[in-house]
Amino acid sequence: ETGVTQSPTHLIKTRGQQVTLRCSSQSGHNTVSWYQQALGQGPQFIFQYYREEENGRGNFPPRFSGLQFPNYSSELNVNALELDDSALYLCASSLGSGLAGDWATDTQYFGPGTRLTVL
């Protein structure tokens, strides 16, 4: 069983550009969640996908969007980058039943993250 991987490791963009971050979940995991971790803070929930459908969203604007694919990979897209988007972006996969009551207890497996710097 392979772990959760993310690419690229580091990325530098300029303000106004668009970026796509990628995540490969553990095989068989139907749920992927994305988090933003600013320097000195804990991860902040962006959104979650379950079987290719968005299944919940945190307090992030629509320029943060995602995709989940049947091969257990997923993407986080950010348009019109702002300086405050500079952060570590983490994805986490879990088995996922789709039931709201199960989500909290479903163990999340995090990838190592992508460090995004916006200049």
Added chain:
Amino acid sequence: DQQVKQNSPSLSVQEGRISILNCDYTNSMFDYFLWYKKYPAEGPTFLISISSIKDKNEDGRFTVFLNKSAKHLSLHIVPSQPGDSAVYFCAATLYNNNDMRFGAGTRLTVKP
């Protein structure tokens, strides 16, 4: 709106002693609480959790205590080992909401 707070950015303890990491929360509706451990250049890994209907959960050297009236959570590590040196995050969530809230983390250093 920071609903989960870890007020100690760092903690240093001697090998073999107890490590106590603390966490406070403001939302009394939280149902489930978790602790994650993070090593440098790795993602957080799940350590231990506790439901709001319990006040203690134990897993080997790790015990989590929940005081709902004080809205306070703590993680005890006994005995502490150098390999426990990492950043520890507490997190809280509602069963019917997947917006998990994390604290800012506490860096634990266990000295040999």
